[in-house]
Amino acid sequence: xxxxxxxxxxxxxxxxxxxxxxxxxxxxxxxxxxxxxxxxxxxxxxxxxxxxxxxxxxxxxxxxxxxxxxxxxxxxxxxxxxxxxxxxxxxxxx
Amino acid sequence: xxxxxxxxxxxxxxxxxxxxxxxxxxxxxxxxxxxxxxxxxxxxxxxxxxxxxxxxxxxxxxxxxxxxxxxxxxxxxxxxxxxxxxxxxxxxxxxxxxxxxxxxxxxxxxxxxxxxxxxxxxxxxxxxxxxxxxxxxxxxxxxxxxxxxxxxxxxxxxxxxxxxxxxxxxxxxxxxxxxxxxxxxxxxxxxxxxxxxxxxxxxxxxxxxxxxxxxxxxxxxxxxxxxxxxxxxxxxxxxxxxxxxxxxxxxxxxxxxxxxxxxxxxxxxxxxxxxxxxxxxxxxxxxxxxxxxxxxxxxxxxxxxxxxxxxxxxxxxxxxxxxxxxxxxxxxxxxxxxxxxxxxxxxxxxxxxxxxxxxxxxxxxxxxxxxxxxxxxxxxxxxxxxxxxxxxxxxxxxxxxxxxxxxxxxxxxxxxxxxxxxxxxxxxxxxxxxxxxxxxxxxxxxxxxxxxxxxxxxxxxxxxxxxxxxxxxxxxxxxxxxxxxxxxxxxxxxxxxxxxxxxxxxxxxxxxxxxxxxxxxxxxxxxxxxxxxxxxxxxxxxxxxxxxxxxxxxxxxxxxxxxxxxxxxxxxxxxxxxxxxxxxxxxxxxxxxxxxxxxxxxxxxxxxxxxxxxxxxxxxxxxxxxxxxxxxxxxxxxxxxxxxxxxxxxxxxxxxxxxxxxxxxxxxxxxxxxxxxxxx
Numbered sequence: 001x002x003x004x005x006x007x008x009x010x011x012x013x014x015x016x017x018x019x020x021x022x023x024x025x026x027x028x029x030x031x032x033x034x035x036x037x038x039x040x041x042x043x044x045x046x047x048x049x050x051x052x053x054x055x056x057x058x059x060x061x062x063x064x065x066x067x068x069x070x071x072x073x074x075x076x077x078x079x080x081x082x083x084x085x086x087x088x089x090x091x092x093x094x
Numbered sequence: 095x096x097x098x099x100x101x102x103x104x105x106x107x108x109x110x111x112x113x114x115x116x117x118x119x120x121x122x123x124x125x126x127x128x129x130x131x132x133x134x135x136x137x138x139x140x141x142x143x144x145x146x147x148x149x150x151x152x153x154x155x156x157x158x159x160x161x162x163x164x165x166x167x168x169x170x171x172x173x174x175x176x177x178x179x180x181x182x183x184x185x186x187x188x189x190x191x192x193x194x195x196x197x198x199x200x201x202x203x204x205x206x207x208x209x210x211x212x213x214x215x216x217x218x219x220x221x222x223x224x225x226x227x228x229x230x231x232x233x234x235x236x237x238x239x240x241x242x243x244x245x246x247x248x249x250x251x252x253x254x255x256x257x258x259x260x261x262x263x264x265x266x267x268x269x270x271x272x273x274x275x276x277x278x279x280x281x282x283x284x285x286x287x288x289x290x291x292x293x294x295x296x297x298x299x300x301x302x303x304x305x306x307x308x309x310x311x312x313x314x315x316x317x318x319x320x321x322x323x324x325x326x327x328x329x330x331x332x333x334x335x336x337x338x339x340x341x342x343x344x345x346x347x348x349x350x351x352x353x354x355x356x357x358x359x360x361x362x363x364x365x366x367x368x369x370x371x372x373x374x375x376x377x378x379x380x381x382x383x384x385x386x387x388x389x390x391x392x393x394x395x396x397x398x399x400x401x402x403x404x405x406x407x408x409x410x411x412x413x414x415x416x417x418x419x420x421x422x423x424x425x426x427x428x429x430x431x432x433x434x435x436x437x438x439x440x441x442x443x444x445x446x447x448x449x450x451x452x453x454x455x456x457x458x459x460x461x462x463x464x465x466x467x468x469x470x471x472x473x474x475x476x477x478x479x480x481x482x483x484x485x486x487x488x489x490x491x492x493x494x495x496x497x498x499x500x501x502x503x504x505x506x507x508x509x510x511x512x513x514x515x516x517x518x519x520x521x522x523x524x525x526x527x528x529x530x531x532x533x534x535x536x537x538x539x540x541x542x543x544x545x546x547x548x549x550x551x552x553x554x555x556x557x558x559x560x561x562x563x564x565x566x567x568x569x570x571x572x573x574x575x576x577x578x579x580x581x582x583x584x585x586x587x588x589x590x591x592x593x594x595x596x597x598x599x600x601x602x603x604x605x606x607x608x609x610x611x612x613x614x615x616x617x618x619x620x621x622x623x624x625x626x627x628x629x630x631x632x633x634x635x636x637x638x639x640x641x642x643x644x645x646x647x648x649x650x651x652x653x654x655x656x657x658x659x660x661x662x663x664x665x666x667x668x669x670x671x672x673x674x675x676x677x678x679x680x681x682x683x684x685x686x687x688x689x690x691x692x693x694x695x696x697x698x699x700x701x702x703x704x705x706x707x708x709x710x711x712x713x714x715x716x717x718x719x720x721x722x723x724x725x726x727x728x729x730x731x732x733x734x735x736x737x738x739x740x741x742x743x744x745x746x747x748x749x750x751x752x753x754x755x756x757x758x759x760x761x762x763x764x765x766x767x768x769x770x771x772x773x774x
Contacts, residue, residue, distance in 0.1 A: 029345045035162055038311065038348070039594050042158040044194060046353035047345055058390045061490045062499075062593055068193045068360075071597040073486050075493065078594060 017063055017079035019053035025084035026050055032081035044068045045082055099147040100261040101178075105169060105202055106186030107195050108155035109479075109598040111214045114244035114607065115186055116152045119254065126618075129168050133741035143258045151180060157194065159201040161312060164525055173205045174299055182260055183207045184253070189219035189226060189241070190599070192367060196359045199235065203270040204303055208263075210256050211239045217246070218599070223370030231366040236270055245604050271302070272358055277342070278350060281335045282306060288327055295322055309336070311348045380600045384483065393487040400484065401506050404471045408464055409510045409541075415463035423456030445639065445646075446632075454631030457684060458624040461513050461731060462616045468507060468514040470612035472521060475503075477603035481521065482595060489593055496578030497534075498527035498591065505531070505574070508538030509567075512728055513623075516735040517615065526589040530581050532739060536728040536753050537574040539567050542685035546723050549689055553704050554716040562717070566724050573725060573756065623734035630730040634683050647694060653679065667722060667758065668715030668765035678722065684729045714773050718765040726757025 013028055027049040030037050044067060045051070051067040064073040074082075104119075106112040117124075120139025129136045137152040153172060154165035161167045173183065183202050187195030192213075203209055213226065232239040238256045242249030274282060285305035289295060295304050295318040307315040308328060319325050336347050343350055386392055427448040434444035475481040481500070489499030497505070500521050507515035515535055522528040547566055551559035582591070637652040644651045649658065649672065657676035664670045664678075673695040680691040689703075696706040711719065727733070727750050737746040 030349060035590065036592060036594075038160055038352075039162045039592065041349060041352040042160050042162065042197070043594065044197065044356055046349065046356050047343075048353065049356070055384060055388050057388060057487050057490060058393050059490045062486055064388075064486065064597055069191045070194060073482070073593060073595050073597055075489065075593045078592065 013083045013085055015080045016051070016053075016065065016074070016082035016084050017076045019084065021053050021055060024050065024052045024087035026087060028083045028085050030081055031083060032078075036078060036081060040074075040078070040081060043072055045072075050087065051084065098145065099149070100181040100257075101149045101151060102257055102261075103151050103153055103169075103172060103180035103183045103207070104186065105153045105173075105183055105198065106155060106212075106214075107157055107188065107198060109596065110155070110186045110188040110195060111244045112152070112155055112186040114604070115184075115212060115214060115242065115250075115253075116150065117607075117610075118244050118247055118250045120150050126614075128741065132164060132168065133739070134164060134168055141254060143254050146258045146261060148254075148257060148261070150184075156198065158198055159205070160310070161314065163523075165523070170205075173202060173207050174303075176296075180207060182210065182257060184210050184212055184257065186212045186214050186244075189213045189216050190222050190224055192219075192226065193359055193363045196235075196362060197356060199237075200272060200355060200359055203235070203237070204272065204306065206269065206300055206303065208260055208267060209235075209237045210253070210260055211235065211237050212244075212249075212253055213239055213241045214244050216241045216249075217243045218601075225368045225370070227366045227368070231362065234362045234365060236268060245607070272355060274354055277339050278309075278354060281309065281332070281339065281347075284331050284335060285309070285328055288331065289319075289324065292322055292324055295319065295324075306351065308332075309347050310351045383600060384597070387480070387483050388487055393483075397484045397487045397502075400475075400480070401503060404468070404475075404503070405506055405510060408467045408471065408507070408514070412464035412467050416460045419463065420456060420460050423452060423459060427452035427456070442639065442642070446635065449635050451628070451632065453635075454628040455624070457631060457731065458620060458627045461511070462620060464511060465514045465517060465619050466612045466616040468518060469615040470608055472503070472518060473608040473611045474603050476521065477601060477608065479598045479600045482597050485593075485595060486597065493591070493593075495575045496582045497531055498522055498524070499593065499595075501527065501531045504535060505538055508535050508540060510541050512536060512538070512540050512732040513619075513735045516732060516739055517619065519739060524592065526586050527591060529740070529745070530578050530586060532736060533581060533745075533749055533752070534574040534577045536732065536749070537570045537577065537725060537756075539570040539724055540685065540728070540732075542729065543723055545686055546688050547720055549703065550707070550711075550716045550720055553707055554711065554713040562720075566720055569721065569760075570724055573760070577756070619735065619738070622738045623731065626734040626737065627731050630734075631683065634680070647676065647680075647691065664761075666766065667761035668718045669711065669761075671710055673710065674719065678726065681723065682727060682730055684731075685723070688723065714768040715765060718761040718768070721764050722757045722761035724757070725753060725760050727754045 014025075016025070019025055027045050027047050029047055030040055030045065032040060049067050051065050054064045054066045054071055056063045061076040062073045063076065063079050064071050065079075104112060104116055116137065116139065119141055121141070123141070124137055124139040127136050127138070128134065134154055139150050139152075141148050141150070151172070153169040156163075156166045156169050159166055159170040159173065161170050173180065185195070185199040185202055187199065199209060199211055211231075213228065219226065226241075228239050228241060238260060240249055240253045240256050242253055244250070282302065282305045285308060286301045289301040289304055294301050295315070299307070299315070304315055304318070308319055309332065319328055332347070339350060340346055387396055430452060431444040431448035434447060435441070472481075475484070484502070485499030487499075488502045492499050492501050503521065504515045504518040507518055512535055515538070516532060519528050519531050519535070522531060544563075547563045548559070551562040555562045634653070637656070638647040640652055641650070647653050653676055654672065656679060657672035660675040660679070661670050661672045664675055673692060676695060677688045677691045681688045692707070693703055696703065707716075733746060733750065736749055737743065740746060
């Protein structure tokens, strides 16, 4: 399901792994299935969560994100399941 | 009416100091076992206060009760059990990172279990300028909240009092109900009343909890709903009421439920936690360390250095200690042998006691120093938080090899000895990663096999001896990687591998906890693996010493007969003579024994092997023999450790068969391939 967001100055939805170190964002949705989706959600990466890309491993995989007061590392293919919008975007259609 | 006893479950996220708290509450009364049917450890202990006997059951550290992993399933099952439910749950929260701890606390509350919240690590919170309004938190959640600093023993008495007070509360409690909001509540209400009208689901769950879990996608609840014949009705309710919700929100119901729960937790946190932002600078010490330790240039080298240091230190310190133990046992054995001989017992009895019994015990005890040291180092790495950084930095490479970032340490340790490395696989949290690592560890050539390589290479490969030995290590690693990928694609195909791993804040580890942990692991190995090893050693002694009167391990003994039986099987590999078979057979006992056995069997002693071996082997068949020695079944101590770690006879037999088969095929390929290539 795609959300068209009018309020965020052209900020498009991107995968989490595309964030640069230091860049922030807001989770818009999770595009995984089953166990991975559940785990990602239950760790706190739910729509509306503010996140910041904290660091990346040598070879840029895995990556580590800061949110809800802690740091979580994800493989790039796991981070690709997290769609984010630019920071400050409250999300639409809610 | 105060109950005289009660059972309390201890739950909490990993890295919240739950173990410290458990130790504080239960002291030395702990008992370690396994959760029924699985190899996950179950710790139980007790304390008494005001005449009340409290049993504390330590649940595995989990981030949620979502049953996404085995640990979570165990915790959820225990809290929702039909019988033998705990009377109370103490949820351990990390005060410096409270939001995530509260997510689990809320899920525990949803199970209907009374909760006491232990707000642990208050010292870390203070360091970060975090203040928590304990009373506000307590009233928002409706549960007693006790601040603690478990590793300093602070707050323990208050916690015990709170536990006993809660256990003694009579009368109906207010059931915790999460404010699901105007979108989800009607859906849950409808599902709840449908389930209720059907008499509820079997099991310890209320209809409301079941409704929420059903929408969340809980597999067990789905099965129970199916069994109760409610699926059609519930699904139509979900489609009707839920469809609209999904359209409004832009995401599915499962996400909506979990998001709402987090929303509640965020709200509670915002209302009860104050953060002094001026102290934010302090946090960056952890951050600054990480900048170096996970950096593009330094991250990998630093980790490799640390891993290497652990490896070197474990063996540098462990080997001398092990030698002392070995000498002590040997001395004991000799003395015992003399005593028995002097007392008139036959040579047979004294041999049994000296070689069979005491020798067997010796071969177990000799591992204690290495296991103790390795686990001390592992505890240091885990408790300090560095282990997660190591896994972070290594994961890409390990994942390419079909393994997990954390697999690196056990794999590296395997080059020394596979017994501690097998035990080290505990650091792998997920069963799939752990199992695959366990199954390929034996291919990491242990140091006991090295004497065999060195001996043969020196005799048959002259100036290329070094290269030959190196090539064997490379083959070992290659086979390990290939096996990992093969196993991942076949036997373990269903389960996916995940990282999704927390990078916890750095901590200074507590020395007493580290030492205690290391001692426990070592003692457990002695206990559990010891019997198996002892029996195996005794069995081999028996086979080598009988029929009565034969010379130890001669062709006429049972072992000799076995050797002569197996010899033809080894012919395709190029060494189809009974001495090779017997040597390999004894290699099951301990790999370093292979050389000594060959020496004894060829009647020349080790020194004479330089002339006697070339009479039986050619360079090609020697290399084939080495390949077999490299890959085939590991020694009995490793098998025992493997059995203990997996808790499964089936997997252990599989490992024995698999490694032996791979070793055999490797040798055959080398020999036949070599002949085809005209290498002789």
